Amino acid sequence: MKKIALLSIAAIATMFLSTAVLADVQSLRGDKLNTMAKKPANLKIVNVKGGIERSYKLQPPMVPHEVDKYEINLKNNGCMKCHSEATYEKEKAPKVGDSHYKDRDGKILKAVSSRRYFCNQCHAPQMGADPLVQNNFQGAK
Ligand code: HEC
Ligand code: HEC
Incomplete structure (x- = not known):
């Protein structure tokens, strides 16, 4: 039980961290990765x-x-x-x-x-x- 709680805290922390990092990354098309993707x-x-x-x-x-x-x-x-x-x-x-x-x-x-x-x-x-x-x-x- 304790292990599962720890794991989910780690997963949530990773989610927050990666959104923070992604906000600064530009795709090859020049779009920010956190904007809605265009329809292909x-x-x-x-x-x-x-x-x-x-x-x-x-x-x-x-x-x-x-x-x-x-x-x-x-x-x-x-x-x-x-x-x-x-x-x-x-x-x-x-x-x-x-x-x-x-x-x-x-x-x-x-x-x-x-x-x-x-x-x-x-x-x-x-x-x-x-x-x-x-x-x-x-x-x-
Ligand atoms: C109904 C007949 C037909 C079928 C079936 C067909 N081809 Fe072709 N293919 C052609 C014709 C006709 C050309 C020449 C087109 C031109 O040069 O205008 C061609 C050209 C090509 C070329 C270019 C060759 C070169 O020297 O530039 C390749 C590669 C090729 N076909 C691969 C394939 C592949 C892989 C498949 C199967 C997925 C396939 N073909 C199925 C008729 C066919
Ligand atoms: C492992 C890679 C490979 C595969 C698989 C392959 N080819 Fe090729 N093909 C080549 C290469 C490389 C050339 C150009 C040099 C040569 O003729 O070997 C070529 C050339 C051709 C040409 C042009 C020939 C000419 O004289 O200009 C045609 C048409 C072609 N392939 C059709 C096919 C078809 C249809 C198949 C499936 C049955 C096929 N190839 C599978 C690599 C491949």
Whole structure:
């Protein structure tokens, strides 16, 4: 009983202390953290015709289209409906890189390698959100 009372006093003290500290902290958007948060912008995934420019040669290219409908699970890879060796021409989609058919020893496989099976592990769709802070990064050309 005594222990519980002590613990709750400690918890209440921490709550007061952290509000006092937070009042002086500014977020990246310049808001004080103790003001009401703004509703997040209702952004949608952007479709970019012709693809999104890469920052360097071996970068996994970003996904220039919506992805919500394409499921990847044990039996089925929705992305390969368009990006596989067998379907890419018909779907007018870029074929997955040849590297996607190699195992770790460089052996060429018939199906996409398990190292490259979960496409969204490396390829991310884009929402067109403005960066929170200025950034002068330039891609290697
Ligand atoms: C219905 C067909 C279709 C499906 C399914 C599909 N894509 Fe695509 N994808 C395309 C087409 C077409 C393009 C080319 C768009 C363009 O360049 O205008 C493309 C482009 C891309 C690119 C850009 C390649 C580059 O070199 O710039 C990536 C990465 C990509 N898709 C990943 C994915 C992933 C990951 C999935 C599954 C979540 C997926 N795609 C599912 C049709 C598809
Ligand atoms: C482990 C990271 C990784 C995973 C997982 C992965 N990719 Fe890639 N992908 C890359 C990299 C890196 C490149 C660029 C270099 C290359 O082709 O290997 C690339 C290139 C591509 C390209 C452009 C090929 C070209 O010749 O321009 C497409 C399309 C693509 N990937 C689709 C997919 C799809 C579809 C999947 C899922 C079946 C997938 N990738 C899984 C890393 C990955």
